[in-house]
Amino acid sequence: MNTALLRYAVEYAACRSARKAAERLGVNRSSVTRNIKRLEEELGAQLFITTGDGPVPTNFGEICLRHAREILKEEENLRFDFAGDGVYSGTIDIGMGFNRSQQVLPYVLPEFQRRYPNISIQLHEMSTADLSIGLLNQRLDFAVSSQPALGRGIAFEPLMTERLVLVPPREDTFARLYCYQRDGGRYVRLERFRDKRFILGYPTQKSRAVCDRVFRRVGFEPQVVFQTRNNYTAAMLASNGLAYALVPESCTRTGQGMIEHYQMDPELEASWTIGIATLSGKSLSHAAEQLKRLMLKALGDQRAEPAE
Numbered sequence: 551m552n553t554a555l556l557r558y559a560v561e562y563a564a565c566r567s568a569r570k571a572a573e574r575l576g577v578n579r580s581s582v583t584r585n586i587k588r589l590e591e592e593l594g595a596q597l598f599i600t601t602g603d604g605p606v607p608t609n610f611g612e613i614c615l616r617h618a619r620e621i622l623k624e625e626e627n628l629r630f631d632f633a634g635d636g637v638y639s640g641t642i643d644i645g646m647g648f649n650r651s652q653q654v655l656p657y658v659l660p661e662f663q664r665r666y667p668n669i670s671i672q673l674h675e676m677s678t679a680d681l682s683i684g685l686l687n688q689r690l691d692f693a694v695s696s697q698p699a700l701g702r703g704i705a706f707e708p709l710m711t712e713r714l715v716l717v718p719p720r721e722d723t724f725a726r727l728y729c730y731q732r733d734g735g736r737y738v739r740l741e742r743f744r745d746k747r748f749i750l751g752y753p754t755q756k757s758r759a760v761c762d763r764v765f766r767r768v769g770f771e772p773q774v775v776f777q778t779r780n781n782y783t784a785a786m787l788a789s790n791g792l793a794y795a796l797v798p799e800s801c802t803r804t805g806q807g808m809i810e811h812y813q814m815d816p817e818l819e820a821s822w823t824i825g826i827a828t829l830s831g832k833s834l835s836h837a838a839e840q841l842k843r844l845m846l847k848a849l850g851d852q853r854a855e856p857a858e
Contacts, residue, residue: 557575558575559589559611559615560619562582595610597611626640626836627835627836638837641669644674644691644838645693645694645695647677649781649782650824658844658845661844661848665844666837678696682827685829692827692828693828694709694826695827696824696825697825703830708825709824709850710823712800713813714757714760714799715797715812716740716796716812716814717789717794720810729812732813741769746773749775749777749794750772751797756822757781764796764819767818781797782804785797786804797811826845
C-alpha cells in the first residue's frame with residue numbers, strides 16, 4: 551500500500567472537507583476524493599460517511615486512521631533522522647489562542663526556522679476547548695494552553711506562569727498615588743478601584759475567568775465599558791486613557807517597551823500556569839519534539855508548577 555493514500559485519509563478526516571484537505575496537500579479536490587475511494591477499494595471497506603457537518607469516519611475508518619497516523623509518523627521520523635541538518639522538510643501542526651501566539655511564536659519560530667528552514671509550521675488559533683478537540687482528533691501535534699480546561703487523555707507539561715496585572719491610563723495618577731512596593735515590584739490593592747471603569751476580556755477566555763475570580767475576592771463587580779478578546783488591544787486602550795484594564799502581564803510587552811502596569815496582592819491568586827499539551831500515551835514526531843524542546847528552552851519559567 552502506498553503511504554500517500556494514508557496521508558489523504560488523515561488530512562481528509564482532520565480538515566472535514568475535501569477542499570480544505572486538497573489545499574493542505576497541494577492538490578485538486580478530485581485527487582482527494584479519488585484517492586480516498588482507492589484506499590477504500592484496497593481495504594475493502596467504507597472509511598467515511600458524509601453528513602451535514604462533513605465526512606465522519608466509520609468504525610473501519612477509525613481503525614484505519616489510528617494505524618495511518620502511526621505509520622505516517624514513523625515515516626516522518628525516518629526521514630527526519632536520515633536528513634542532514636537543514637534538509638528535512640515536513641509540517642508541524644500546533645495550536646494556541648490568538649493572544650498566546652503573539653506572546654510565544656516571535657521568541658521561538660525564527661530560531662527554529664534557522665535550524666530547520668524546510669519545515670512548515672501550521673498554526674491553528676482557537677479556544678482552549680477546541681484545542682482539546684484538536685489534540686484528541688490528532689489534528690494537532692501539540693498545543694500551548696492553560697491547564698484546567700484541558701480534558702482527560704491530554705498530558706500537560708508546564709511552560710510558564712502567567713499573571714494578571716492592572717494597566718492604568720498613562721496620565722492617570724490614582725494608581726501611582728496608592729501603589730506600594732513589595733519584593734521589588736509595584737503593587738496596588740484592587741479594592742481601591744471600586745469606582746473605576748474597566749476593560750476586560752470575554753467570559754470564554756481564561757484571563758477573564760481569573761479576572762472574575764479576583765473581583766469576587768475583593769468584593770465588587772466592575773463597571774465594564776469595553777470587552778475584547780485581544781489583551782494587547784485592552785492594554786493599549788487602557789494606556790491611552792479609555793479605562794483601567796486587567797490583562798496578562800506578558801501582554802504589556804510591546805516593540806516600544808513595557809506598558810506601565812501594577813501587580814496585585816499575591817493573596818488574590820491572580821496567576822495560572824501555561825503549558826504544552828499533548829495527547830497522552832502518544833509520542834511526538836521527532837520534528838515536533840525539537841520544536842517543543844526549543845519552546846521549553848526559550849520560554850520555560852521556573853515559577854511554573856508541575857502538573858499533577
